[in-house]
Amino acid sequence: xxxxxxxxxxxxxxxxxxxxxxxxxxxxxxxxxxxxxxxxxxxxxxxxxxxxxxxxxxxxxxxxxxxxxxxxxxxxxxxxxxxxxxxxxxxxxxxxxxxxxxxxxxxxxxxxxxxxxxxxxxxxxxxxxxxxxxxxxxxxxxxxxxxxxxxxxxxxxxxxxxxxxxxxxxxxxxxxxxxxxxxxxxxxxxxxxxxxxxxxxxxxxxxxxxxxxxxxxxxxxxxxxxxxxxxxxxxxxxxxxxxxxxxxxxxxxxxxxxxxxxxxxxxxxxxxxxxxxxxxxxxxxxxxxxxxxxxxxxxxxxxxxxxxxxxxxxxxxxxxxxxxxxxxxxxxxxxxxxxxxxxxxxxxxxxxxxxxxxxxxxxxxxxxxxxxxxxxxxxxxxxxxxxxxxxxxxxxxxxxxxxxxxxxxxxxxxxxxxxxxxxxxxxxxxxxxxxxxxxxxxxxxxxxxxxxxxxxxxxxxxxxxxxxxxxxxxxxxxxxxxxxxxxxxxxxxxxxxxxxxxxxxxxxxxxxxxxxxxxxxxxxxxxxxxxxxxxxxxxxxxxxxxxxxxxxxxxxxxxxxxxxxxxxxxxxxxxxxxxxxxxxxxxxxxxxxxxxxxxxxxxxxxxxxxxxxxxxxxxxxxxxxxxxxxxxxxxxxxxxxxxxxxxxxxxxxxxxxxxxxxxx
Numbered sequence: 001x002x003x004x005x006x007x008x009x010x011x012x013x014x015x016x017x018x019x020x021x022x023x024x025x026x027x028x029x030x031x032x033x034x035x036x037x038x039x040x041x042x043x044x045x046x047x048x049x050x051x052x053x054x055x056x057x058x059x060x061x062x063x064x065x066x067x068x069x070x071x072x073x074x075x076x077x078x079x080x081x082x083x084x085x086x087x088x089x090x091x092x093x094x095x096x097x098x099x100x101x102x103x104x105x106x107x108x109x110x111x112x113x114x115x116x117x118x119x120x121x122x123x124x125x126x127x128x129x130x131x132x133x134x135x136x137x138x139x140x141x142x143x144x145x146x147x148x149x150x151x152x153x154x155x156x157x158x159x160x161x162x163x164x165x166x167x168x169x170x171x172x173x174x175x176x177x178x179x180x181x182x183x184x185x186x187x188x189x190x191x192x193x194x195x196x197x198x199x200x201x202x203x204x205x206x207x208x209x210x211x212x213x214x215x216x217x218x219x220x221x222x223x224x225x226x227x228x229x230x231x232x233x234x235x236x237x238x239x240x241x242x243x244x245x246x247x248x249x250x251x252x253x254x255x256x257x258x259x260x261x262x263x264x265x266x267x268x269x270x271x272x273x274x275x276x277x278x279x280x281x282x283x284x285x286x287x288x289x290x291x292x293x294x295x296x297x298x299x300x301x302x303x304x305x306x307x308x309x310x311x312x313x314x315x316x317x318x319x320x321x322x323x324x325x326x327x328x329x330x331x332x333x334x335x336x337x338x339x340x341x342x343x344x345x346x347x348x349x350x351x352x353x354x355x356x357x358x359x360x361x362x363x364x365x366x367x368x369x370x371x372x373x374x375x376x377x378x379x380x381x382x383x384x385x386x387x388x389x390x391x392x393x394x395x396x397x398x399x400x401x402x403x404x405x406x407x408x409x410x411x412x413x414x415x416x417x418x419x420x421x422x423x424x425x426x427x428x429x430x431x432x433x434x435x436x437x438x439x440x441x442x443x444x445x446x447x448x449x450x451x452x453x454x455x456x457x458x459x460x461x462x463x464x465x466x467x468x469x470x471x472x473x474x475x476x477x478x479x480x481x482x483x484x485x486x487x488x489x490x491x492x493x494x495x496x497x498x499x500x501x502x503x504x505x506x507x508x509x510x511x512x513x514x515x516x517x518x519x520x521x522x523x524x525x526x527x528x529x530x531x532x533x534x535x536x537x538x539x540x541x542x543x544x545x546x547x548x549x550x551x552x553x554x555x556x557x558x559x560x561x562x563x564x565x566x567x568x569x570x571x572x573x574x575x576x577x578x579x580x581x582x583x584x585x586x587x588x589x590x591x592x593x594x595x596x597x598x599x600x601x602x603x604x605x606x607x608x609x610x611x612x613x614x615x616x617x618x619x620x621x622x623x624x625x626x627x628x629x630x631x632x633x634x635x636x637x638x639x640x641x642x643x644x645x646x647x648x649x650x651x652x653x654x655x656x657x658x659x660x661x662x663x664x
Contacts, residue, residue, distance in 0.1 A: 051663040053088035058104075060656035067137035067160060069652035072600060072622050075107040076134060076162075081654075083107050088663060095119045108132035108164070121176065127169035127186065135161040135195070136646035140634075145209050148244040150198075150254075159207050161646065163192040171218075183219040190214070195643060198246070198254045204641045211242040212258075230270035238262040245295060259292035259305070267313075276321035286311040290341075299347025307341040325378040333370035339363035367395040382417030401456045404434035424467040432459040448534055452492040461487050475511040480504070492532070494540075499529040503549075515560035525549045542584040543591070549577045567606040574599055592629025599623040612662045622652040 059082045062073060070076025074083075083106040091097035095118045102112040110130050117123030137160045143150045144157045171184030189212075196208035220233030239261045246255035265286035272279045290307035294300060312334070319329035341363045348359055374388030392406040408430040415423040437452070452458075463485040470478040484502040489495065503525030511517040527547040534540045555571035575598045581591035604618035627647050634644050 051088060051090050054086065054660055054662050055088060056085040056658050056660045058083045058085070058656050058658035060654060063653040066648055066650035066652070067162070068134050068624065068648050069622050069650060070108055070132065070134050073620060073652060073654050074104055074109050076132070083110070095121070121174070123173040125171040125173070127167070129167040131165040133163050139207060139643050139646060141207055141643060143206055148246055150206065150246050150248055159193050161193050161195055161207060163190060163194060163210060165190050179221060179223045181221040186216050188214045196255070200254050201251060202639060205643045207643065209243050213240045213242070214238070227273040228270065230268070232268050234266050236262070236264040253295040256295055259290050261288065261290040263288045277318065279318045281316040282314065284313040301344045301346065302342060305342060310338045310340060312336045327376040330373045335368040337366035339365050362398045365397045369393045382415060384414040386412040386414070399456070400453070401437050402435050404432060404456060406430060406432045420471050422469040426465040428461070428463040430461040448494050450494040450534065452489065452495040454489070454496040457489045457495060458491045459487055459489050461485060477509050479507045494532055494534050497530045497532055499527065501527045516556065516558050518554070518556035520554040523551045544582045544584070546580045547578070551575050565608045568604065570603045572601045594628050596626035612664065614660045616658045616660065618656045620654040625649045
């Protein structure tokens with residue numbers, strides 16, 4: 001018998017023949033001296049290190065006659081504008097990666113974020129954000145501000161009622177299988193002007209200068225096991241107001257500046273899972289500090305304010321799946337605010353004259369307890385019933401009503417039985433009562449003894465909500481939500497008597513074809529309330545407030561034009577809000593209404609030059625109008641000087657051409 005012995009057979013025989021020798025047949029030890037490796041090279045293989053993402057550069061033009069349009073258009077610049085946006089990711093085969101995300105850098109409202117690190121191990125984050133909110137432009141005042149002094153002048157001081165925020169942040173994250181940690185710092189600088197008033201020697205509206213810095217630190221460490229996690233963290237912030245108290249040349253300290261302050265908090269949180277039960281909790285302790293000099297005046301016994309408030313927060317929640325049908329849950333929340341600020345005997349004033357009486361200021365404390373239980377039961381396939389009870393107990397010292405308790409019962413029914421319908425129903429009943437109302441010495445001389453503040457008064461609430469989702473086929477979906485809530489303050493004679501809040505939202509999206517999709521939505525909300533007031537005895541006046549809001553929008557997107565190179569689209573939004581207030585004494589009198597509307601439309605065309613480069617041309621239109629009865633001309637009210645009528649009525653246009661480049 002003859003047979004052939006190949007290399008594999010020899011290897012097996014050597015391996016089982018005994019321990020006399022061992023051989024390594026690993027690839028690294030292969031003899032490749034006589035192998036022509038050029039025949040086996042992969043010409044298409046590259047190192048797994050590459051850039052991906054997109055870079056956008058945009059140039060355009062704004063036609064703006066009211067800088068308020070900058071809230072919608074992203075920048076209030078009139079004329080040529082430009083911005084840079086990006087979403088670029090770099091990564092290599094060793095796990096190192098860097099990502100740069102930027103949105104409209106060069107506009108008033110923009111942000112950027114750079115993340116560098118090793119995936120799953122460490123990360124360095126650098127953040128930048130710029131936010132500008134505009135109330136009105138070219139506001140006039142006869143007062144000029146310089147180093148805390150408001151100086152009257154015949155020359156008009158023109159400025160914008162706008163606030164600019166610039167925020168810089170840096171953070172480091174480190175994590176592994178057993179623990180993770182982080183530390184971050186950010187600083188926000190806020191500058192600009194906001195509207196305010198001084199009342200001495202006569203009422204004047206002013207453009208209050210704003211120049212403040214807020215610094216914040218955050219740090220924490222977390223541990224985790226197979227069925228538990230825990231986190232210990234610290235958060236601290238310091239507010240520094242660079243604007244001092246304001247004075248007039250003939251009268252000092254007519255306006256008290258916001259004081260510097262700081263806040264610190266340490267918290268410990270975690271969760272633990274046992275089979276089908278999950279428990280989570282959090283405890284935190286904090287301190288808020290405010291220690292600034294007080295404006296000195298006759299009857300003020302303190303040179304500076306030693307303000308300190310200590311806070312304690314705690315939360316515990318548990319949820320357990322008792323069966324594949326039933327889940328139970330519960331929670332407890334606790335919050336306490338212990339005011340340890342200075343107390344002293346202050347002289348009492350009556351219309352700016354001393355009364356001869358003294359009264360001690362009273363630090364106000366606050367304590368809140370929240371409890372809740374809930375259950376979820378699957379009645380049958382596609383039907384789930386949820387119900388719960390929530391209670392909120394609040395204690396406020398030195399208040400007209402020291403204790404209040406809110407009890408809420410709610411129930412939800414979720415129906416997923418039908419193939420094309422999802423239905424959610426919710427009903428809620430809430431009741432508030434509390435301790436006996438007592439005349440508060442702090443407010444008894446200024447307020448009617450029958451007054452019931454809305455957050456302290458007895459109240460009943462009934463609320464309902466219906467959500468419906470309908471998907472008749474794979475190219476259409478419809479969502480409808482309706483809601484209604486009614487609050488009644490049955491034991492209130494002076495104050496808010498009742499309120500009603502109801503509305504609906506409807507959305508539809510349709511994919512007309514493979515390349516064309518469209519959407520539309522509408523929403524309305526009505527809020528009505530009634531209030532009773534009285535200055536003396538049982539002489540009452542009544543107020544009815546009716547607020548209405550509406551939003552309507554639609555748009556479409558058409559892809560695949562010009563051999564799949566061109567995409568066009570359009571978006572439109574209409575928003576309208578009204579507020580009508582009627583005061584009834586003997587006859588119904590209009591108190592002064594508010595009305596605004598906004599048309600916002602945009603059209604765009606996106607053309608692909610090649611797989612990596614594209615051009616986009618877009619046009620935006622903004623039409624905005626509002627009228628607020630509280631905004632009047634400078635001297636239209638005797639004895640009051642305003643900042644002029646700052647209502648808006650404008651059209652704004654924006655044209656942008658952007659170039660985008662995709663990285664591969």
